Amino acid sequence: MPVTTAKVLFFGRLKELVGVSEDAYELRDGAAIEQIFAHYAARCPQLAAFRSSVVASRNHEFASWETPVHSGDEVAFLPPVSGG
Amino acid sequence: MPVTTAKVLFFGRLKELVGVSEDAYELRDGAAIEQIFAHYAARCPQLAAFRSSVVASRNHEFASWETPVHSGDEVAFLPPVSGG
Amino acid sequence: MSEADNSSNDRVELTRSRIVAESYISHVRTPADGAIVAFDGCVRNHSHGRRTLYLEYEAYEPMALEKMREISVQLHEKFAIDRVAVVHRLGRLEIGETSVFIAVSAAHRAPAFEACRWAIDTLKRTVPIWKKEFFEDGAVWAEGELPPPPGAAPSVKSAS
Amino acid sequence: MSEADNSSNDRVELTRSRIVAESYISHVRTPADGAIVAFDGCVRNHSHGRRTLYLEYEAYEPMALEKMREISVQLHEKFAIDRVAVVHRLGRLEIGETSVFIAVSAAHRAPAFEACRWAIDTLKRTVPIWKKEFFEDGAVWAEGELPPPPGAAPSVKSAS
Numbered sequence: 001m002p003v004t005t006a007k008v009l010f011f012g013r014l015k016e017l018v019g020v021s022e023d024a025y026e027l028r029d030g031a032a033i034e035q036i037f038a039h040y041a042a043r044c045p046q047l048a049a050f051r052s053s054v055v056a057s058r059n060h061e062f063a064s065w066e067t068p069v070h071s072g073d074e075v076a077f078l079p080p081v082s083g084g
Numbered sequence: 085m086p087v088t089t090a091k092v093l094f095f096g097r098l099k100e101l102v103g104v105s106e107d108a109y110e111l112r113d114g115a116a117i118e119q120i121f122a123h124y125a126a127r128c129p130q131l132a133a134f135r136s137s138v139v140a141s142r143n144h145e146f147a148s149w150e151t152p153v154h155s156g157d158e159v160a161f162l163p164p165v166s167g168g
Numbered sequence: 169m170s171e172a173d174n175s176s177n178d179r180v181e182l183t184r185s186r187i188v189a190e191s192y193i194s195h196v197r198t199p200a201d202g203a204i205v206a207f208d209g210c211v212r213n214h215s216h217g218r219r220t221l222y223l224e225y226e227a228y229e230p231m232a233l234e235k236m237r238e239i240s241v242q243l244h245e246k247f248a249i250d251r252v253a254v255v256h257r258l259g260r261l262e263i264g265e266t267s268v269f270i271a272v273s274a275a276h277r278a279p280a281f282e283a284c285r286w287a288i289d290t291l292k293r294t295v296p297i298w299k300k301e302f303f304e305d306g307a308v309w310a311e312g313e314l315p316p317p318p319g320a321a322p323s324v325k326s327a328s
Numbered sequence: 329m330s331e332a333d334n335s336s337n338d339r340v341e342l343t344r345s346r347i348v349a350e351s352y353i354s355h356v357r358t359p360a361d362g363a364i365v366a367f368d369g370c371v372r373n374h375s376h377g378r379r380t381l382y383l384e385y386e387a388y389e390p391m392a393l394e395k396m397r398e399i400s401v402q403l404h405e406k407f408a409i410d411r412v413a414v415v416h417r418l419g420r421l422e423i424g425e426t427s428v429f430i431a432v433s434a435a436h437r438a439p440a441f442e443a444c445r446w447a448i449d450t451l452k453r454t455v456p457i458w459k460k461e462f463f464e465d466g467a468v469w470a471e472g473e474l475p476p477p478p479g480a481a482p483s484v485k486s487a488s
Binding site: 139144 | 226228231234268291294297298300309310311313314315316
């Protein structure tokens with residue numbers, strides 16, 4: 001099974017919970033965004049608790065949790081936005 | 085019958101039709117604004133033609149044509165406003 | 169606060185000089201505000217399909233100022249706003265220049281937008297200012313709006 | 329004109345410097361415009377009854393810029409407007425400073441007001457920017473808004 005590396009980003013409150021803003025994560029090519037989140041949530045229960053208010057993006061577009069991730073993709077986990 | 089003097093003002097298109105921007109007009113104390121307009125309209129048929137789109141004011145407040153005019157009052161005839 | 173207090177920090181002006189937006193935006197900005205909405209009315213290069221060269225504005229100045237001040241008082245009655253600045257320029261204006269500028273500050277954006285819109289809509293109906301448009305082949309007074317009938321305006325005093 | 333042409337004169341920025349309103353208002357002003365509406369979002373000295381000391385904004389910068397550009401493109405599709413300028417500041421902001429500034433020009437005022445309002449409402453829901461509020465007794469991330477679900481956003485591409 002081919003393994004690929006995705007760039008994973010956390011912002012705002014999530015960045016503080018996870019303790020990193022950027023990480024490189026190895027995953028099976030085509031795995032869902034959901035699986036990446038589960039990996040970090042397992043290490044950080046507080047992140048898991050925020051699951052329902054987190055939105056994901058892939059390559060700068062909002063993306064559903066089922067979206068497959070491929071080599072070189074940039075996946076970000078975004079808390080509710082509060083700009084303006 | 086007491087006679088009084090009102091200051092009469094014309095603006096915009098009306099000023100050009102009447103040919104003056106400001107006039108002093110002698111009238112019976114308590115006469116209606118309508119009578120002042122009639123005086124100028126009689127001398128200037130083009131002004132008469134604009135009657136339906138003219139609004140009057142007395143002492144800087146919009147006023148009906150029946151409003152009585154007293155000594156020292158300032159009466160103005162205003163074409164449709166177009167500021168902004 | 170009384171109405172007078174609410175509008176006592178407002179800035180209401182007629183001017184024959186160029187209008188500097190920043191000055192009016194700064195005037196309404198206070199530490200309590202989260203939103204400022206500004207309307208800048210400017211001279212278009214066309215009107216009803218004809219090319220405009222320049223405009224001239226004239227006003228019944230004391231009455232125009234009173235009507236503009238009434239608008240600022242009414243804004244405080246109608247909307248949860250903080251400060252208002254309203255200025256209208258008179259005389260000759262070139263294409264692109266600002267003829268009217270309105271700025272409204274508020275804690276939140278919804279009343280700031282609504283108040284600013286209400287202010288310019290009301291100004292265009294009730295403030296005695298007139299615009300003459302100069303075209304290549306002559307000049308015309310702009311088609312204007314009739315102010316509301318005296319009985320309908322809340323501020324009109326009885327004629328007695 | 330194509331959509332690209334319509335928005336090609338727009339100005340969309342993130343900045344860490346003070347926002348100067350006049351610069352963005354000037355950017356959208358053209359001889360064809362009769363109206364400019366501007367929204368200035370600024371730092372309030374209070375939030376939910378607590379005294380705010382200052383704010384910090386952070387963004388997912390490339391995505392925030394893309395989302396802001398999408399807003400400008402959508403404005404041209406939805407409203408009869410001329411030009412758009414949108415800028416959001418990042419980093420530490422003091423009370424009274426401008427965090428976001430939006431200016432929209434149009435031939436007439438109604439679309440300018442509507443587009444400016446739609447732009448700030450949409451920005452606050454869809455642009456990945458976050459605000460941390462610093463109070464005397466600590467700091468909190470502001471309660472934010474959830475972006476629309478991916479399927480609902482017209483610009484989201486399929487994940488294939």
